[in-house]
Amino acid sequence: MNSTTRRHIPAAMLALITVMMSCCMLLGAAAPAHAMEAVKCTGRPNSDDDPTIIMGATQSRITFEASVEEGEGVTQFVLHVPDGTEFNTDDLAVTLLTGDDLMTRTEVPYTETVEGQDIVLDFDEPIMQAGHLNIIVYDVLFPTEGGDMQVGASYTTSDGSADGTAIEGIPTIPVQGISKTEQLSQWLGEQPWVQAWNSNRFLRLFFDPTILVTSFPVVLSGFFMSIAIVAVAFPLAIPLGLLLALMRLSKFPLWRGIATTYVNIVRGTPLFLQIYVAFFGLPLAGLNIPNFPLGVIVMFMNSGAYMCEIFRAGIQSISAGQSEAARSLGMTRAQTMLYVVLPQMFRVVIPNLTSEFILLYKDTSLLAAVGIMELVMYARTIVASTGSITPYIVAALFYLVITLPLSKLTRILEDRSRPKRGRRRRIAQANAAAEAAKAAKAAANTAKEA
Amino acid sequence: MIITRRQFIPLAAGAAAAAFGIAGCSNDTAATTGSTPADTGSAAETSGDGEMTLFEEGKLTFATSPDYPPFENLEDGEYVGLDMDLGRAVAEYLGLECVYTNIDFDGIIPAIVAGGQADAGLSGISITPEREEQVLFSDPYYIDNQAVAVMSDNTAITEENASEALNADTVTIAVQSGSTGADFAAENFPNAKQLPFPNFTDAFAAVQAGKADAVCGNKAVVDQMLAGAYSDEHTVLTSATGEEYAIAVSKDNPALVDAINEAIAALTEDGTLDEIIAKNMG
Numbered sequence: 001m002n003s004t005t006r007r008h009i010p011a012a013m014l015a016l017i018t019v020m021m022s023c024c025m026l027l028g029a030a031a032p033a034h035a036m037e038a039v040k041c042t043g044r045p046n047s048d049d050d051p052t053i054i055m056g057a058t059q060s061r062i063t064f065e066a067s068v069e070e071g072e073g074v075t076q077f078v079l080h081v082p083d084g085t086e087f088n089t090d091d092l093a094v095t096l097l098t099g100d101d102l103m104t105r106t107e108v109p110y111t112e113t114v115e116g117q118d119i120v121l122d123f124d125e126p127i128m129q130a131g132h133l134n135i136i137v138y139d140v141l142f143p144t145e146g147g148d149m150q151v152g153a154s155y156t157t158s159d160g161s162a163d164g165t166a167i168e169g170i171p172t173i174p175v176q177g178i179s180k181t182e183q184l185s186q187w188l189g190e191q192p193w194v195q196a197w198n199s200n201r202f203l204r205l206f207f208d209p210t211i212l213v214t215s216f217p218v219v220l221s222g223f224f225m226s227i228a229i230v231a232v233a234f235p236l237a238i239p240l241g242l243l244l245a246l247m248r249l250s251k252f253p254l255w256r257g258i259a260t261t262y263v264n265i266v267r268g269t270p271l272f273l274q275i276y277v278a279f280f281g282l283p284l285a286g287l288n289i290p291n292f293p294l295g296v297i298v299m300f301m302n303s304g305a306y307m308c309e310i311f312r313a314g315i316q317s318i319s320a321g322q323s324e325a326a327r328s329l330g331m332t333r334a335q336t337m338l339y340v341v342l343p344q345m346f347r348v349v350i351p352n353l354t355s356e357f358i359l360l361y362k363d364t365s366l367l368a369a370v371g372i373m374e375l376v377m378y379a380r381t382i383v384a385s386t387g388s389i390t391p392y393i394v395a396a397l398f399y400l401v402i403t404l405p406l407s408k409l410t411r412i413l414e415d416r417s418r419p420k421r422g423r424r425r426r427i428a429q430a431n432a433a434a435e436a437a438k439a440a441k442a443a444a445n446t447a448k449e450a
Numbered sequence: 451m452i453i454t455r456r457q458f459i460p461l462a463a464g465a466a467a468a469a470f471g472i473a474g475c476s477n478d479t480a481a482t483t484g485s486t487p488a489d490t491g492s493a494a495e496t497s498g499d500g501e502m503t504l505f506e507e508g509k510l511t512f513a514t515s516p517d518y519p520p521f522e523n524l525e526d527g528e529y530v531g532l533d534m535d536l537g538r539a540v541a542e543y544l545g546l547e548c549v550y551t552n553i554d555f556d557g558i559i560p561a562i563v564a565g566g567q568a569d570a571g572l573s574g575i576s577i578t579p580e581r582e583e584q585v586l587f588s589d590p591y592y593i594d595n596q597a598v599a600v601m602s603d604n605t606a607i608t609e610e611n612a613s614e615a616l617n618a619d620t621v622t623i624a625v626q627s628g629s630t631g632a633d634f635a636a637e638n639f640p641n642a643k644q645l646p647f648p649n650f651t652d653a654f655a656a657v658q659a660g661k662a663d664a665v666c667g668n669k670a671v672v673d674q675m676l677a678g679a680y681s682d683e684h685t686v687l688t689s690a691t692g693e694e695y696a697i698a699v700s701k702d703n704p705a706l707v708d709a710i711n712e713a714i715a716a717l718t719e720d721g722t723l724d725e726i727i728a729k730n731m732g
Contacts, residue, residue: 045636052640059579063637091579097690103595103669105692134690138579205564280652283659291661370652371624371645371661381646384556384628387563387584 036074036167039065039132041151043142043173047182048218048382057144057178057186062087062137064151066167068096073126073158079119079135080152082173088139089114094121098131106131126158146177181217185210208390215382215391222378223398226364229292229374233300234357240300241307246337248312259308266305272366274298279370295367295374303360310356314349315341354410358403375399502705505569510546512537512697513568515555517649520674520730521574521695532730533695536591537572539722540697543713554648556628559584562700569706571698574668576630586701588710590694591723596634597669598623598687599676601657607664612687616664617641624653624662630693631667638689654680668693670731 044061047053054060062081068074081087089112096106109124119137127133142149153167178186188194189210198204247259266274278298282289289297318341326336368377375398379391505511514533516524522531529550541548551568553561558575561567562585576594577587598616600607607615616623617639625632627646635644645662647653654675656662665672669688676683697714699707717723 040638042637044633045640051632051636051644061579093692095690095692101688103688103690105593105690201563201565205560279661280655280659283661288660369648371627371647371656377627377646380556380648381627383560385580387559387581389560389564 035162035165036066036068036072036133036153036155038153038167038170039067041065041170041173043140043149043175047176047179048214048385049179049181051381054142054173054175055178055182056142056146056175058141058182060140060142062135062140062151062173064135064137064153064170065097065132066153068127068129068131068133070130071128073128074133074155074162075123075126075158076156077121077123077133077135078154078164079121079137080154081117081119081137081140082142082149082151083117084143085117085149086139086141087119087137089119089137091136091138092119093134093136093138095134096127096129096131097134098129102132108133142173142175144178146175148172149175181214185214188213205389206393208388211382211386211388211390212394215379215394218382219375219378219391219394219398222373222375222395225292225372226361226374226398227402229295229299229364229367230357230361233296233303234360236296236300237303237307237360238353240304241311244304244308245311245315248308249315263305263308266302267309271298271302271363272369274302275366275370291370291372295364295372298367299360299364302363303356306356306359307353310349310352311345314345314352317348318344351410351413354406354413358406358410361402362399502709503703504546504706505566506549508547509549510537510541510544510570511549511551511568512570512572513553513558513561514550514571514573515558515649516550516552517555517651518574518668518671519678520670522572532592532726533572533574535726535730536717536723539717539726540710540713543716544709555626555650556648559698562698565700565702569699569703570710574671574695575698576668576693577696578630578633581698584701585698586704586707587696587698588707589714590696591714591718592670592695592727594691594693594695595669596631596666596689596691596693597672597685598635598664598666599654599657599672599680599683599685600664602682602684604663607686609686613638616687619643621664622662624656624665626650626653626667629667630691634689634691635666651675654683657683 041062041064043054044063045052045054046058046060047055064079092112094108094110096108098104098106106129108127110121111124113120113122119135121135150172151170153170154164155167156163156165194209198208198210244259244263247255248263250256250259275298278294282294322340322344323336326340327333331339364374365376367374368380371377375395376392379395382391383389514522514529514537516522516529516531518531520531521533522529523534524530534550537550538548553567555573558568558571558573559581562571571585574594575581575587577590581587598612607621615621619641621639621642622645623635623639623642624645624647625635627648629650632644632646635642642664645653645656647656650667650671653662653665653667657665658680664686665683669685672685676685697707697710699710714723717726
């Protein structure tokens, strides 16, 4: 807007000179008035899906602004609201923005009349001050089918230089057709049972059907984001956790020291803080990573530390006899670990890894704090604009869709790995021992061949 | 409405609390009446309709998100700022103790609707038609505008080209989620990407960190932030949106709005409001 005024200054001066010159020759001749110019014309976005989309048949607002030159003397202004658009002038706001930065609000007393789609403003006093005439129309409902909406405007000045002169070059407002979910939501809002349901404050706040349907597709996109983060972070965390676990079990104090420090720091501080440090700290250190990979990195580095402990416990749970047997068969430490301990360990830790997956999935919600558009952040933006908790409930459903089946799976796996009868355990032990011996023999053979 | 047994208990509890609230309120206003003779008429009126319910007896609890200087901010654990001073003045006028409770900005309106957290929301909340569907607003106490700031060394977005340069798909604008700044950015710069933060301070930090190109929000706050911790950012665009800040109250509590309106009117009358604004905006 500033730029517009600035552009006007040379134009205004030029006009002034012309006026003075013509005045000398033709006394009283009307100067070619510096006409009002459209500065902006926007509609308020009203879609939950995309914060910049304006939908038809849904509450919106039109903001129109046009420049007025010094001494123009505007007496009447007509704003033509696009055909097929409903509006209400109860909250109509008409202000003249003045001053160098156009930040001073000047009241311009007026009387309004509505003629069809025209809002006619008759100003009590002609507007002589330079500035921007700002008009905000509330309760605007654009046509259902959408399209490019053209707002029209014309004005009349006291000196007669403009009489219903139309203002050119008003930007159109792009309006999209109403979305399916919004349509469903509005239909639901008219149903008596929904109204009865919503008359209960608890139900309205937590389970408002009209918000349930509109927030579902929005939160769904957050669901994919959360899943994508976990889908990348979790597989990456497994090798990290394993590496850390092996380092912690290493004979070398340096490896042990590094791994122990890392694990203790990560497990000893809240993930929330780690997210903040990574999000605001790394860019300052010259590492500017986009949001998604950054989210993945924080999640996998955090999860790696927890997995380290799972793996370490898993490795230690494999009886020492196993590795002693393998070592006595001539396997190296690495071979023992790779062929004997780790295969058994993985079977033991699967239930724990599944719980870790669930935790990691739920923890992605913390990324909302730094604006990563995951499940909770999407829900949160709708909560902020509607003031209803319902989107959070929708988000909760999306968490449960993943966590409930996985918890069930964990239980099944735990039951399976915990033998109920002694006989089975003996058989399992015998099998494991036989397997270990077989693996050891195979390894020894390959070692010999090599 | 048919009351099931499950609903009855909270309802009964609510009614009991309401009863206490009324008692507490009228006692306190009576006390005020005694001490400040000038307020006699108005205070009597408040206790007269006697339906004002308070979450905690004798206390006026405001929900606020103290990340919005100069309106609300925490300094050494103290709530400071224009809103905070106003809240204390309103509570004092009504003869109540002023209590602040910390809720993220986007959670304040739901908290007021749900009840049980606070009596009123006082956190630089602009009046919008959407919010008016959820809560009642007091009379406005401050009028604010929108501003957009970028890093001072940003040569791509300057004061001269801001209105066009900001509306590009390569630009990311940091906003506070659910704020009028987010709406303003979406309406005026639809091509730009938006990065919403629950906490407004983080939006400024994001610009520092290079996570966003610009930050958009209420002008008074942007000015204050730039004057303080973020002096290496500068304002490139301002727009006189004329948003009216008001106190949000539950629709079930119209008497409280009346009482607050009365307090605001009195504080405007005796110049206290102007003093508070001058003190915090200076």
